[in-house]
Amino acid sequence: MSDSDDDPPQLSAAAMAALQEFYTEQADEDRKLKEAQTGKLEDFTPQENWQLSQFWYDEATATRLADEALRVVGSTGRIACVSSPTLYRKLRDVKPDNCTVKCLEFDDRFQVYGEDFQFYDYREPLKLPADWKNSFDIVVVDPPFLNEECLCKTAITVRFLAKDKIILCTGAVMEEVVKKLLNLKVCVFQPRHSNALQNEFRCFTNYDSELLDKS
Incomplete structure (x- = not known):
């Protein structure tokens, strides 16, 4: 077993970018939901859940x-x-x-x-x-x-x-x-x-x- 086998798995650049985009979308939706709950309903536009x-x-x-x-x-x-x-x-x-x-x-x-x-x-x-x-x-x-x-x-x-x-x-x-x-x-x-x-x-x-x- 080489030293590299003990390292945590690394995501490819494309996978990292996709994961970051997902986190960004989730954070944006969470923000909109909180705003809607405090009265800014016109900004509430949830993402589709397929x-x-x-x-x-x-x-x-x-x-x-x-x-x-x-x-x-x-x-x-x-x-x-x-x-x-x-x-x-x-x-x-x-x-x-x-x-x-x-x-x-x-x-x-x-x-x-x-x-x-x-x-x-x-x-x-x-x-x-x-x-x-x-x-x-x-x-x-x-x-x-x-x-x-x-x-x-x-x-x-x-x-x-x-x-x-x-x-x-x-x-x-x-x-x-x-x-x-x-x-x-x-x-x-x-x-x-x-x-x-x-x-x-x-x-x-x-x-x-x-x-x-x-x-």
């Missing part, structure tokens, strides 16, 4: 969906954003004061939004406040996983929350399951994400929407 299947909408998509939701509910309606925190953040910025928007999300980083946040696990689809039953004028939902089990359980949540209108964004491969479970139709508008994804995503509704029926 282990939670998180993919944030791009600005154009968040804006289009927010405009449509507000068009439906007006200035005093109720909107539920299920597994769609980037839409919640956009709505928070643009909604009228008397419009209620709730963020139903598994990621507890979004607790910084206080009473607007509701912990949500699609595996327990009805673990929600009892008085939320059929209380939302529109439910906008983006199931975290592209599989039938996730969509089935999320559909239970949607039917519990919605008075009537639903917008659902998910992979195009789920179209037949979406129609079967919730009787939604595909729209012309296609959601896009800030980090380009290989999967084609589509938007579905149970009502006619001029804003979503154009590209």
Whole structure:
């Protein structure tokens, strides 16, 4: 055994740079989270957690969906954003004061939004406040996983929350399951994400929407 075998392992320059970048991003996110907790919510922009299947909408998509939701509910309606925190953040910025928007999300980083946040696990689809039953004028939902089990359980949540209108964004491969479970139709508008994804995503509704029926 040579003397060098007793030395601690050394990372390559590329690995060190990648590790440093990771630490820098984590430190920046920790700083933003602390600022959000002290009231600077406009600066709270968490990194996507791919282990939670998180993919944030791009600005154009968040804006289009927010405009449509507000068009439906007006200035005093109720909107539920299920597994769609980037839409919640956009709505928070643009909604009228008397419009209620709730963020139903598994990621507890979004607790910084206080009473607007509701912990949500699609595996327990009805673990929600009892008085939320059929209380939302529109439910906008983006199931975290592209599989039938996730969509089935999320559909239970949607039917519990919605008075009537639903917008659902998910992979195009789920179209037949979406129609079967919730009787939604595909729209012309296609959601896009800030980090380009290989999967084609589509938007579905149970009502006619001029804003979503154009590209």
